[in-house]
Amino acid sequence: MTRALVLICAALLCAPSLDAQSRWNVSFGLGGGSEIARSRVDTVRERVSGLVLSGEAVATRGRIVARLRYGQGRVTNDTAGRDVAEGEALLGYKARPWLTVWFGPHARTFVVPGQSDRRWLLWSGRLTARGTLFPERVESFVELWQGVTGSLNRPSASASGGGAEAGLVLRLARRPVWGRLAYRIEQGRVSGGGRRETVEAITLTVGFVPLR
Amino acid sequence: MDPHRSETDRRMTRALVLLAALALGAMAAPRLAGAQAAGPVLAQGVRAYDDLEFDNAAGLLRRALTFQGADALAPADAARALMYLAATELLRDRRDTARAVARRLVLSNPRFRPDELVFPPQVLSLFEEVRRATPAVIGRAPADTAIRPGAEALEVRLYASTFHDVAATLATEDGRVVRTLYTGPIADSLDLHWNGFDATGTTPPPTGRYVIAVNSLDRQRRVVRILRLPLEVTQGRVDTLPHPAPPADSLLLPERQSMGPGLRAFAPAALAGVAVVVLPSVVASGEDASGARFVVGGTVTIAGIVAFLSHHPGRPIPGNAAHNRTLRDAWRREDAEVARRNVERARGMLGIRTGAPVLLTPEAP
Numbered sequence: 001m002t003r004a005l006v007l008i009c010a011a012l013l014c015a016p017s018l019d020a021q022s023r024w025n026v027s028f029g030l031g032g033g034s035e036i037a038r039s040r041v042d043t044v045r046e047r048v049s050g051l052v053l054s055g056e057a058v059a060t061r062g063r064i065v066a067r068l069r070y071g072q073g074r075v076t077n078d079t080a081g082r083d084v085a086e087g088e089a090l091l092g093y094k095a096r097p098w099l100t101v102w103f104g105p106h107a108r109t110f111v112v113p114g115q116s117d118r119r120w121l122l123w124s125g126r127l128t129a130r131g132t133l134f135p136e137r138v139e140s141f142v143e144l145w146q147g148v149t150g151s152l153n154r155p156s157a158s159a160s161g162g163g164a165e166a167g168l169v170l171r172l173a174r175r176p177v178w179g180r181l182a183y184r185i186e187q188g189r190v191s192g193g194g195r196r197e198t199v200e201a202i203t204l205t206v207g208f209v210p211l212r
Numbered sequence: 213m214d215p216h217r218s219e220t221d222r223r224m225t226r227a228l229v230l231l232a233a234l235a236l237g238a239m240a241a242p243r244l245a246g247a248q249a250a251g252p253v254l255a256q257g258v259r260a261y262d263d264l265e266f267d268n269a270a271g272l273l274r275r276a277l278t279f280q281g282a283d284a285l286a287p288a289d290a291a292r293a294l295m296y297l298a299a300t301e302l303l304r305d306r307r308d309t310a311r312a313v314a315r316r317l318v319l320s321n322p323r324f325r326p327d328e329l330v331f332p333p334q335v336l337s338l339f340e341e342v343r344r345a346t347p348a349v350i351g352r353a354p355a356d357t358a359i360r361p362g363a364e365a366l367e368v369r370l371y372a373s374t375f376h377d378v379a380a381t382l383a384t385e386d387g388r389v390v391r392t393l394y395t396g397p398i399a400d401s402l403d404l405h406w407n408g409f410d411a412t413g414t415t416p417p418p419t420g421r422y423v424i425a426v427n428s429l430d431r432q433r434r435v436v437r438i439l440r441l442p443l444e445v446t447q448g449r450v451d452t453l454p455h456p457a458p459p460a461d462s463l464l465l466p467e468r469q470s471m472g473p474g475l476r477a478f479a480p481a482a483l484a485g486v487a488v489v490v491l492p493s494v495v496a497s498g499e500d501a502s503g504a505r506f507v508v509g510g511t512v513t514i515a516g517i518v519a520f521l522s523h524h525p526g527r528p529i530p531g532n533a534a535h536n537r538t539l540r541d542a543w544r545r546e547d548a549e550v551a552r553r554n555v556e557r558a559r560g561m562l563g564i565r566t567g568a569p570v571l572l573t574p575e576a577p
Contacts, residue, residue: 034504131484133481133519140481141484144491144495164487167508168512185491185501185505198499200492200505202504
């Protein structure tokens, strides 16, 4: 599996393209959002929600894209609460101007006081499609991903999952600032069907492009 | 050999040679005399007139006018001879004869005017009287020409002896009127135009022989003279131009905003909106997704609607409409010009040959 990932990453990085000769474009963003996490273990269900703050960085050179996201917050309900930290590191390839293919790890950790952390790690392949509403100003996007392999650390088990994200990206005229309103839903499943966790989030992100 | 016989033969031979020379001279003499006679006879007649030898002058002038063919007087000399003859007859107190000669002169050359320094007033007065009493026209036209019917015209210049009314028509040889060319007065001269069409005003007459007839009318509207100018009309070949193609669609700009750009802007938003609504059931089956997602889905969809409307689908584009109008107008102008030229070409070139004009007098002089 590791070999396959290395090969895919190498192929993406070495993909010959004239655009690859262009310089890096980097974008940063900070955001926050309301997140709802539902976990189900057999017949036991739990729902927690809260605010998660996040940051991200996207670097583009030609057709190659790299994206890092990290978010942290706390989700609670009337009886319990937990911290949540989540992140992803993706490497992407712009197969078309409107279509990007991604691959990389995606992790989420729930921290409950008095217990060891419960961490989901999924290696996922993703597709992001973008469409222009107002050229250079507003575009919509839909991202689908599917975990190709993954694990849950407690209880230790292999895991799978998938997710989707859709929303709207706005860019200000003559300013290197952008904003994004998005809805995201993800679900991780332990093999065998004993445990399932679903996370929904509505996020608002503001970013800027220091290098262009 | 007998010497007397030889001498007789020599004399005989000389006599024959002499006779032959005389015969040849006699045969050649009349031709030489005739070839040189008209001009000198006219000159002799004029000299006799100047010497007041009117009887001699009348004879010489009449004799000068009798020469025919190549020996005949040139038209200008003939007119001069007639004028001197008219003057001579008047001065011989033969007024009627003088009038007849003057009338002959007017009919042969309506434009002739006597030299006031040469002829006495009574002669000038007689000629003027006769000229005014003898309405006639003579016409001149190009011997061989071609016109484009409707666009060009055959021009026939008419010269009148005096002010009178004329009626000019184009007619077939058998007298059927093809087109009336002019009806009205003529003073000194008049340009007659025929544009190549028949009475319909749109069609050239068929190839054939025609005549331009100019009737001179007296005060009682009777035809007193007819000038007939023969025409031989030949229609040319028809060769039309192709009509220009209308402006290609690739050159025309859309005159109204199409739905396409608006739909292309709306489609991604609609897709994202639908994805927000539908994907939770695909990605996380068995979970009740939060209704908050509709906020995002609705926002994306509204943004798509705004994007769709911002393209103003169906709205007129004045600049493009003006551009297309310019192209179409140019094409219409070119098409109309080709059509006009084709109509002209369909008429074809009309070849016209004119013959020698003939002046007829229906009534006895």
